[in-house]
Amino acid sequence: MMQEAQLAPIRRMLFIEAAKQPGRFSMEGEHFHDAWEIYYLVSGERCYFIKDQIYRICAGDLVLIPVNVLHKTSPSGKLSQPHERLLVNFRTEAVSTLLPGREEELEQLFERYPVLRLNAEEQHLVQPLLARMLAEQKEQANGYEEYGRLLLAELLLNLLRMAHTRPNHDGEEGGGKRPYREIAEVARYINTHFEENLSLGELAGRFHLSPYYLSHVFPRVTGLTLVAYINRVRIEEACALLRETELPVTDIAYRVGYQSVTHFGRVFKKAKALSPQSYRREQRMFSGGHMALKS
Template identity: 30%
Template sequence: MEKQRLYEKVRHGTPRFPMACFTTRPEQPSFQIQLHWHNSMEIMQMEQGTAEVTIGAQTFQAHAGDLFFINPQQLHRILAEDAALVYHTFIFPLHALAFQTGDNAQAYLEPLIQNTMHFPVQPAEEDQAWIADLLRRILTAAEQKAAGYELMIKALLLQLIAELLRRKRFLAVPQSPSKKSQQLKQMLEYIQQHSESDLTIPTMAETFHLSEKYFSRYFRTATGQNFTAYLNTVRIEKARVLLRETDETVLEIALNCGYGSISYFNRVFRQQIGMSPLQYRTSAR
């Protein structure tokens, strides 16, 4: 399942059970999930290989066995140059764990649902074994889909939260998000919404009332990529979806994704994906 968007609008699971567990094995040694955020809770569990994981302002060198909690609305990304990379993702909206009645059990969940309390980005070392065991049971239930598996997954997630509460692992969230974090989200969402347009550093700087020099420096520092590289990543991800899900020609897709030159589109696509657009369409179907 691909999540390479800034604000992720992909629906996980089903309307009646909006939770998903899946395993990622990259198609190419060079792999990235670009900077994005969503309103669901996400847990990442490394099985093998290495990756660079950025969550908020923190960057980690992730290895097999590492666990990460990605709270709702936290900007995050994954970069890897490892063909052996395998990791598991558990994603769910916290409100899906809520109880119908406002009893004491629900009172424990409300700070998480209202985003005034956060999971720690990385669990304490002494917590990793029991958390890994719970996640293994969740993944098994999701894969087997035996009768009542939805109830099992929900119960295990509640058990995870209850145990973290007992151990006092949750963190209070500052009342107001940083101005820079909010501005970065606005920039990235703007790029996502207008990626088919003629976006340039001057137009972005003007839109966000910044000098071109400051915008370029700020964008590289905040995302780890220069503006053109990030824009190409967004455009190529959209192109991949169109190649898989439509019968549009490569030329039509290139134009729809903001490329005025099909030769440039082909070159960028091959650099990022390791094959031509036509080869990708054939392999993806």
């Protein structure tokens, strides 16, 4: 049974894979990475849940996922066809020396453009770069790691150029139909009202849904139970407050919506494998090495 989102650690500086999946394939749960992710849909259609938005993507679309952002793909409908995709995960240091001074631009690219809908010319540029990166990783010829990073840098530079010609959020939200529209609205509300006393009954009533429907459909769309999603949003806000303020842990617990400091501590430690106090100390130890594009 799905309870908490799971960190899917990326153990390489750069990793790329290709996969073909049946139309009804759905990620078992929502997860996040400690690295950046580029997802390119070669064929088929998918629904992509990213933080609190749902996008319907099709062949030629490229999805950009920042570090530690929750995401999940699912079928686009009952008659979904098989799909093929290319996936790249990379850490900051893979390109930091190749693209000096571009950290802020790249961070903004991933934040502002969860989906880039590529035209035919752009697809003919991007897909061969991804294919070449995949081939280098498979063949492992002399210098393949360095060449892979060069190809990644070329890809990112081209994506920055493409973004200059587009408004923010190039991809249209794909939640126009039930249940995607409803769940996206609930998720957005949680992200902006996490400090409130949220409950299944209150949220169901606010959005005119039955509690049974909401409790069953929310994890089907997002990969997380409603409670797990609320906890995830609250804990990420608590992390920001621990890093960026001097507020006592007790104040932070109440500020992010927990009525019990003890309960907050248990949920935080389960999510981060550290107590709030230890997390704050660890973050301050490494704060001198902070970069805008975090690895």
